[in-house]
Amino acid sequence: MKIQSKATTVLERTSHYLKVGVLKQKPAWYDVVGAFPPHTDLTKKPKVLELKTQKPDPFTSLFGTSRNDGTVKTRASAFDRLQKNNSISRIPQLEFLEDELRDVFYHQHPWEFSRPKTLIENKGDEYKDCDWSHMLQFNKPLDGESVVQRTLWLLADSKKNGPKLSLFEAYDKARFEFYRLRMREEMNSSVSREESVMYGAVFPTTHLEWGVQKEQEYIDVWAKVASDKTKVASANRGRGTSAGSGADEEKGAETSIWESSFEISDAEEVVEEK
Amino acid sequence: MxxxxxxxxxxxxxxxxxxxxxxxxxxxxxxxxxxxxxxxxxxxxxxxxxxxxxxxxxxxxxxxxxxxxxxxxxxxxxxxxxSGKMYNRLKFQETGLVVNNHYTDSNPLFPSGNNKSNSKQRDHSIANSLNLHAKASAEEIRSILEQNPKLHQKFQKWLLVHHPQALVSSISQSTASELLRRFLSTDAAVIKKELQLTDLAKANGKIGSSAISTHIQGTGGFSYSQKGKLTNTPNGVKYGVVAPGRLVGNKEAAIGGFVVGVNERTTLLQHNYAKNAPGKHSRQFVMPFKINEAEITETGSLKLYADGIKTGSWMQRSSSNSFSPDRSRYTASNPNFGSASERNKTEGENLQRLLNLIIH
Structure with missing residues (x-):
């Protein structure tokens, strides 16, 4: 076997060797590479350049021409060297109608931003399971994207069969379908909560109570810092102008706000006092 | 790939x-x-x-x-x-309140004539009848006018047919502009600016100067609860919404992540108590509030209005610091606990109904 340099023909050669009998066993990779053969030849081949077969560089045609005042241009000016066609080296922007629709929807419904969304996906083909002839999907939560996809479906459908819809009409139709489903969702959740309360369910904390507790943590830290600073301020005020270095001494005793911690006993005391 | x-x-x-x-x-x-x-x-x-x-x-x-x-x-x-805004929305949802709005007459969550996406703001400017924003730049107006080259002649012809008196006698400026607006909105030959999707979105938080619609649609995605729902609890039907909050100013309270306007008269007592508590700041006190109204504005921000509720033994404590309630000083909270203005309104409605009966 001579040393081979063409990587892409590895399958071809191996099958040839197997047929001839040079190799007795199929290599482990054989079936896999057979199923997914490399379709791009990545080996770099030198470009064959022969004398006088190439076209002359157009850049050189700038020089050697005589100008109006009798002088001859011999080298490129700064203007000539400037890259004029910048757009050719730029990465083209991907532009989709979906993106515009999505921005319109979310900017008109800013609170829809506050409904959390996950970006984790395994294969990236989950969109194939969706059927946008109806808005509610089995494998996708209802959100702004539903409106976008439904609008596009309505547009395509109206073009194919049925009365023609404008973009805004399709968007409005999808929007009000979305509102209807959201209203149902919210009503469902409140009714089921009510039902479970009537059956004796007790919720440990509500979001409102939890929020108050969370606020209390920060307020307690702040209260400690504030009381310390108040002491410093009142002490300085009492001393008058004669105490020059007083403020600096007091500052040493001050603790950092990150050192103090939330005391549960304090929070309870406050709740009781209410 | x-x-x-x-x-x-x-x-x-x-x-x-x-x-x-x-x-x-x-x-x-x-x-x-x-x-x-x-x-x-x-x-x-x-x-x-x-x-x-x-x-x-x-x-x-x-x-x-x-x-x-x-x-x-x-x-x-x-x-x-x-995650702050998410919890704000959840806390609001938990109260079961319904948001009102003052920017449309009809329910914005149901289709009607005036909540279409391409319905323009009614600002009664001439630019508006060309599908332009009232603050559209001169450049944009010029480009639209260039597309309508013989606008003046067409207007004169239209006047001749519909309002010939305007051509013979002098008319006031307001009448002239009213006629022009009517011409622009009715004449089919006038080329108007075509509304585009980009006019509706906010790039970097700023809406384009040519944009027609700057406001939110529906309830801005905040709440989809509807009026007229009766909330049942094991203790009976729930009429009011009470939520814990803190006083953060003379007229403001922080309830559920929102700064809420409170009726100053209903929180005088709480305010005094919290302010005079030794070694405490008023924000360290959590107290109940009754949320009366939630309103969503055109920009999507929320306005809430609440009343303080007089409750708990500390409110009935006398100055001698004994715990026996001194009922002569403070009135107990009204079990119906609607504010005075609310009660007056319902009473007023009853009276009106009675008067209608007498008149008819």
Missing amino acids: NSQELFNLVRNSKLAQVATPISKNIRGKSSVPTHQIIFTPKSSAVRSNFGIKTTLPKQIGYSHISFNDIDNYKSMPDVEKN
Whole structure:
């Protein structure tokens, strides 16, 4: 076997060797590479350049021409060297109608931003399971994207069969379908909560109570810092102008706000006092 | 992977489904959410994988995040923890309140003539009848006028047919502009500015000068609860909404993440108590409030109005600091606990109904 340099023909050669009998066993990779053969030849081949077969560089045609005042241009000016066609080296922007629709929807419904969304996906083909002839999907939560996809479906459908819809009409139709489903969702959740309360369910904390507790943590830290600073301020005020270095001494005793911690006993005391 | 495959993968990815943020400031002082809130399942969160290009620092933990960009040339994605607005909405939802609005007469969640996406703001300017914003630049107006070259002659002809008296006798400026507006809105030959999708979105939080519609649609996605629902509890039907909050000013309270306007008269006592408590700040006291009204504005921000509720033994404590309630000083809270203005309104309605009966 001579040393081979063409990587892409590895399958071809191996099958040839197997047929001839040079190799007795199929290599482990054989079936896999057979199923997914490399379709791009990545080996770099030198470009064959022969004398006088190439076209002359157009850049050189700038020089050697005589100008109006009798002088001859011999080298490129700064203007000539400037890259004029910048757009050719730029990465083209991907532009989709979906993106515009999505921005319109979310900017008109800013609170829809506050409904959390996950970006984790395994294969990236989950969109194939969706059927946008109806808005509610089995494998996708209802959100702004539903409106976008439904609008596009309505547009395509109206073009194919049925009365023609404008973009805004399709968007409005999808929007009000979305509102209807959201209203149902919210009503469902409140009714089921009510039902479970009537059956004796007790919720440990509500979001409102939890929020108050969370606020209390920060307020307690702040209260400690504030009381310390108040002491410093009142002490300085009492001393008058004669105490020059007083403020600096007091500052040493001050603790950092990150050192103090939330005391549960304090929070309870406050709740009781209410 | 060829470029078409990449194109489709990007187009259909969940990452592409995140809308452009309204502002660059992730946790800024905006009264509406500006960035999509992202969560990640726990199994991904332990690997700090949020589905964006880079993994995030461990300190983010299981939190909700928002981002401006998923990566940059320094490999430092512009990401922050962000969940405040989500909890604000959840807390509001928990109260079961219904948002009112003053920007439309009809319910904005149901289709009607005046809440279509392409319905323009009624600002009665001449530019508005050419589908332009009242603050449209001279450039934009000029370009529209260039598309309608013989506008003046057409207007004169239209006047001749419909209002010939305007040609012979002198008319006031307001009448002339009214006629012009009527001409522009009725004549089919007039070329108007075509509304585009980009007119409706807010690029970098600012709406374009040519944009026609600057306001939110529906309830801005905040709440979808409807009026007229009766809430049942084991203790009977619930009429009012009581929520814990803190006094943060003379007329403001912080309830459920919102700064709420409170009726000063109903919180005088609470205010005095909290202010005079030795060694305490008024924000350290949590007290109940009755939320009367929630209103969503055209920009999507929320206005809430609440009353303080007189409750608890401390309110009935006398100055001698004994715990026996001194009922002569403070009235007990009204079990019906509607505020005076509300009660007056219902009484007024009853009276009106009676008067109608007498008249008819």
